[in-house]
Amino acid sequence: DVKVTQSSRYLVKRTGEKVFLECVQDMDHENMFWYRQDPGLGLRLIYFSYDVKMKEKGDIPEGYSVSREKKERFSLILESASTNQTSMYLCASSLGTGGESQETQYFGPGTRLLVL
């Protein structure tokens, strides 16, 4: 079974703090994703990575950055947290066979971030 783990289930931070969310997958997947999930909006893609040190912007990258130094680990960074970044953050991975658009994504349990 693919396992995607996220470093924290719940996080409380203050406005202006730098926040690191970490995600690790154990199935040697090429592709990794960060989404935020908000009620009524579904999941929105923040960034994705298709290889080590490679990253691409998703639909809502503003205020976020990412890092992928190792294949199994994909970090999301909030450089200066703001209250409108209070949300649920979901990490996902997929195999990466070249047919990415039809691949199943495997999700972590999520990190619920509250920015005060």
Next chain:
Amino acid sequence: AQSVTQLGSHVSVSEGALVLLRCNYSSSVPPYLFWYVQYPNQGLQLLLKYTTGATLVKGINGFEAEFKKSETSFHLTKPSAHMSDAAEYFCAVSEGGTGGFKTIFGAGTRLFVKA
């Protein structure tokens, strides 16, 4: 550009009743279509997906969905609801044939199952 519309943010059914969760999509090329389920305090997991071939797709836990190109729909059904089906369900679309990583998720439908 792709988009997904899920009709109804909340659906309530009685245990044993039919479950029908509606999903309509738009896509400029043949789509790949997915249903994911999210149980409380968990991430999403795949229920089923349509890529090519048979338009009626069977998934886990007795769910199935039918791809209807003429109606641009991919509705999710289950003949008899169980209490354990209470969860949030997400329809998603990605564009086939063009490669790429973009999967668009619907806003989600929360299913309530009454005893």
